[in-house]
Amino acid sequence: MIKHVFYCLLLLSILPPTYALAQRRPSGRLAAKPLYRDPTFDGAADPVVIWNKQQKKWFMFYTNRRATDPAAEGVTWVHGTRISIAESVDGGATWSYRDTANINYRPTPQYTHWAPDVVEDAQGGYHMFLTYVPGIFTDWNHPRHILHLTSSDLLNWKYESTLPLITDKVIDASVFRLPDATWRMWYNNERDGKSIYYADSPDLYTWQDKGLALKERGEGPKVFRWHDRYWMIIDKWKGLGVYSSTDLQQWQPQEERLVELPGKGPEDQAIGGHPDVVVQGDRAYLFYFTHPGRTEGTPSAAATIATKRSLIQVAELHYINGKLTCDRDQPTYIQLKPTKHSKKRL
Structure with missing residues (x-):
């Protein structure tokens, strides 16, 4: 009897820290690190993640830079790019290459696709807002436009229009559904010091440019709602700048940037760029x-593979004391759950 009590007490002395450890660990699967590398050109960038309700998988669209192309001169390796798709069947913890998006818009023999954003409307249709450059160029001094495309399966995309925005050098759309069920798109105006501008639409098809949204130099704006406020994250090329708002008009800067300091994990020792955010x-x-x-x-200018x-x-x-933080060195446990409608909806 005494021996039995001793073993019970010993077991209880061991269980609490083990139980506490289990309680501290977030739910979900441990995400791979790195999360994803493109098998074709090893140049995955500008991700956007959305649930494919037909195939019951998560899709990640990304700019497929031609990093391993030995014939690329100057900055041609970031031109001539197409949009690739990776998929996840385990809630976002691991990803595999799926395909190249079939974008039905090729008005010039050579072209460049950059930085898609993809949303789902209330009827279940998919919409892509894609940066289009009419050629493959050795420098940055050429027009760029934002296209609207639609799809029923996230694989095949129909051209709808070229958006009538404020200049002929615009990139990096981020589309968000407003509380009144209309839509707003933020984008980068390269002719105004790479500031963030915006446009509004009642239906994702008709757009009206509204002008300056944020007089900050940066790219890849990403807007979302979390913890009862709106957030915009932009790529500052020195980490990700964070801004918050209560009305989607006035944006307050956060002093601390995200993923600015080098990480310690595999292939994570440089600044983070052009993000997507999935809120669940x-x-x-x-x-x-x-x-x-x-x-x-x-x-700095890249010269080698x-x-x-x-x-x-x-x-x-x-979310801590009104600010966004993240620790890129901590293990990330993730289990994205299917969404009824777009993650960009309220």
Whole structure:
């Protein structure tokens, strides 16, 4: 009897820390690190993640930079790109290459596709807002436009229109459904110091440019709602700038940037860039890309395959004292759940 009591007490002394450890660990599967590398050109960038309700998988669309193309001169390796798709069947913890998006818009023999954003409307249709460059160029001094495309399966895309925005050099759309069920798109106006502008639409088809939204230099705006406020994250090329708003008009900057300091995990030693954010209840996930070969954390001109290649990482966001934080070195446990409508809806 005494021996039995002794073993029971010993077992109880062991269980509490084990139980506490289990309680501290977030639910979900441990995300791969790096999360995803493109098998074709090793140049995955600008991710956007959405639930494919027909196939019951998560899709990740991304700019497929030609990092391993030995014939690319100047900055042609970030031109001539097409949009690729990765898929996940385990809630976002691991991803595999699926296909190249079939975009039915090729008015010029050579063209460039950059930085898609994809949303689902209330009727279940998919809409892509894609940066289009009419050629493959050795420098940055050429027009770029934002296209509207639609799809029923997230694989095949029909051209709808070229948006009538404020200039002929616009990139990086981020589309969000407003409380009144209309839509707003934020984008980068390269002719105004790369500031963030916006446009409104009642139906995703007809757009009216509204002008300046945020006088900050940056790319890849991403807007979402979490913890009873709106957030905008932009790529500052020195980490991700964070801004918050209560009305989607006035944006307050956060002093601290995200994924600015080099990480310690595999292929995560450089600044993070152009993100997507997936919000699920009280949890949110930051999908960002990084150039692992640029170990000093600067987007200096890439001259080698090692510094050109890029890949996707994920980290969980946290809301602490009115600010967003994330620790790219902590293990990320993720279990994205199917969404009834677009993650961009309220």
